[in-house]
Amino acid sequence: MDIGDCYVGWATDEDIRTRGASGGLVTAMLAAALEKGLVEAVVVLKKLGEFEAVPIVTSDPEEVKATAGSMHSVPIVLSRYLEYGTKVALPAKPCDARSTIEQSKRGQVDIDTTYIVGLNCGGTMHPAGTRDMLDVMYKLDPEDIKGEEIDKGKLIFETKDGEEHAIKIDELEEEGYGRRESCQYCAVNIPRMADIACGNWGVIGDLAGKGTFVEINTDKGIAILENAIDAGAVEITPADDKGKAIREKVDGAMMKVAAAADEKYLSPIEGSHLDYYMNALSDCINCGACKTVCPVCACGEGAKCTEFSSASDTYKMSLFHLVRFVHLMDSCIGCGQCTDVCPVDIPLTHIYRRFAEPMQEEFEYKPGMDMTTPPFFGVDLIEEGH
Amino acid sequence: MAEATAAETTGTDEWQPKIVMFCCNWCSYGGADSAGMGRFQQPPTVRVIRVMCSGRMDPVFILNAFLEGADGVLFSGCHIGDCHYVNGNYKATIKYKFLKAMVNELGLEDERLKLDWISASEGERYAEVVTEFTEQIKKVGPSPLKPEGVV
Numbered sequence: 001m002d003i004g005d006c007y008v009g010w011a012t013d014e015d016i017r018t019r020g021a022s023g024g025l026v027t028a029m030l031a032a033a034l035e036k037g038l039v040e041a042v043v044v045l046k047k048l049g050e051f052e053a054v055p056i057v058t059s060d061p062e063e064v065k066a067t068a069g070s071m072h073s074v075p076i077v078l079s080r081y082l083e084y085g086t087k088v089a090l091p092a093k094p095c096d097a098r099s100t101i102e103q104s105k106r107g108q109v110d111i112d113t114t115y116i117v118g119l120n121c122g123g124t125m126h127p128a129g130t131r132d133m134l135d136v137m138y139k140l141d142p143e144d145i146k147g148e149e150i151d152k153g154k155l156i157f158e159t160k161d162g163e164e165h166a167i168k169i170d171e172l173e174e175e176g177y178g179r180r181e182s183c184q185y186c187a188v189n190i191p192r193m194a195d196i197a198c199g200n201w202g203v204i205g206d207l208a209g210k211g212t213f214v215e216i217n218t219d220k221g222i223a224i225l226e227n228a229i230d231a232g233a234v235e236i237t238p239a240d241d242k243g244k245a246i247r248e249k250v251d252g253a254m255m256k257v258a259a260a261a262d263e264k265y266l267s268p269i270e271g272s273h274l275d276y277y278m279n280a281l282s283d284c285i286n287c288g289a290c291k292t293v294c295p296v297c298a299c300g301e302g303a304k305c306t307e308f309s310s311a312s313d314t315y316k317m318s319l320f321h322l323v324r325f326v327h328l329m330d331s332c333i334g335c336g337q338c339t340d341v342c343p344v345d346i347p348l349t350h351i352y353r354r355f356a357e358p359m360q361e362e363f364e365y366k367p368g369m370d371m372t373t374p375p376f377f378g379v380d381l382i383e384e385g386h
Numbered sequence: 387m388a389e390a391t392a393a394e395t396t397g398t399d400e401w402q403p404k405i406v407m408f409c410c411n412w413c414s415y416g417g418a419d420s421a422g423m424g425r426f427q428q429p430p431t432v433r434v435i436r437v438m439c440s441g442r443m444d445p446v447f448i449l450n451a452f453l454e455g456a457d458g459v460l461f462s463g464c465h466i467g468d469c470h471y472v473n474g475n476y477k478a479t480i481k482y483k484f485l486k487a488m489v490n491e492l493g494l495e496d497e498r499l500k501l502d503w504i505s506a507s508e509g510e511r512y513a514e515v516v517t518e519f520t521e522q523i524k525k526v527g528p529s530p531l532k533p534e535g536v537v
Contacts, residue, residue: 272493273491273492274494274530274531304444308446308450315453317453322488326449329484358487362483376480
């Protein structure tokens with residue numbers, strides 16, 4: 001097994017295979033990592049309801065197996081749950097993986113003991129927004145929903161009486177529902193920065209729906225997959241070229257959609273920029289939630305943004321936000337959590353992206369993709385000849 | 387130039403900008419001294435704050451200066467290659483790039499922020515930089531971020 005190899009795999013356990021998405025490979029792999037002692041803990045998502053899940057840390061393989069099945073949650077801020085150096089495996093959307101890598105750069109997570117099992121992601125939906133959408137767009141009671149599915153560009157909800165209700169995602173997003181805004185313009189769909197990238201794109205023929213496409217990205221990725229094979233928990237077969245091509249095609253199509261959304265949402269501000277930002281930030285109640293959830297903020301209590309600003313400031317703009325703007329110019333991964341948690345609905349991710357995108361482009365630096373230091377801190381002095 | 391500025395500073399009603407200038411201890415602050423000793427005329431618009439190195443410049447300082455009512459912020463250090471701390475001024479250029487982009491996106495005029503290199507012997511240049519920057523700020527007028535009640 002080498003870095004860059006692609007396989008299609010599935011769980012050997014009948015129960016995991018049927019309950020888990022795409023053959024339950026990820027669930028089986030995580031459980032096997034725990035059983036064989038490759039890791040001490042696994043972070044999984046525990047379902048709270050049809051629309052919500054919370055990340056939990058567990059050392060019990062049975063609990064891992066119980067969480068089989070696809071579920072989305074907010075990006076995981078790993079350093080909040082675990083002590084530095086804990087051997088851990090976690091399933092991760094691209095933004096989870098990127099946030100974990102960024103935390104490792106800041107000394108919050110030990111990347112060498114963290115196995116990131118990447119999951120393809122085409123976007124997530126906010127639980128509260130989804131309830132609203134069901135009410136307004138589908139005219140359904142959120143409590144009646146049994147399952148959800150995306151097929152051929154349509155978002156399909158299945159109600160308890162077995163009926164399916166479908167509306168085109170484009171239509172939903174036109175109305176301001178559907179995927180979170182930050183997901184709509186996120187162009188990272190396949191988590192190649194993770195140790196191993198898993199997903200159902202590129203699984204074709206008889207295996208469609210029953211297998212998971214796996215791409216090995218690092219030595220740790222080899223370790224966790226081989227461990228699962230040795231334990232007899234999963235079976236794999238090399239992926240064929242047609243599958244690989246289809247996966248690339250899906251990725252390319254998603255990236256095109258993201259680029260269009262990027263243009264739509266992040267079009268230049270008309271009129272005065274200053275008025276726009278002052279207006280947007282004028283509602284801020286200084287709760288600090290955006291900083292608390294931010295996966296790339298490792299500043300802790302004595303952070304510059306909070307230390308130098310106070311609620312009694314009479315400035316025209318909050319220094320807290322201005323400092324965060326600068327901070328996030330080189331490190332924002334666009335996960336969208338700040339917008340999610342803001343109690344007064346300031347479109348923070350949107351604003352951060354406005355500042356971050358031009359700079360990240362200029363420095364050709366995309367945070368969270370590898371262990372490269374951010375330009376703000378990483379002055380390459382030798383290259384510059386000083 | 388020198389006469390014109392001198393006339394302006396003596397009792398005309400023209401609006402005078404407030405400029406915060408950060409000078410590094412080893413070069414630019416010495417440059418300010420040289421300007422004084424050489425009696426080079428310069429407008430009294432600048433409030434100098436000494437920092438040990440231009441690399442010490444924190445974006446917070448500059449943002450806070452604007453919020454407190456500065457119409458313009460100048461920051462200055464040793465010429466590239468002359469830094470007392472080897473590469474502090476190089477670090478300053480990186481921060482400057484970020485701050486410049488930030489100020490532009492925020493909607494403040496591009497002219498309000500400037501980074502320049504002034505060595506300890508360049509008293510005349512110090513006076514020139516200050517005079518030019520003051521003229522520049524006078525053209526764009528008071529800062530829109532100035533708090534109410536601050537002149």
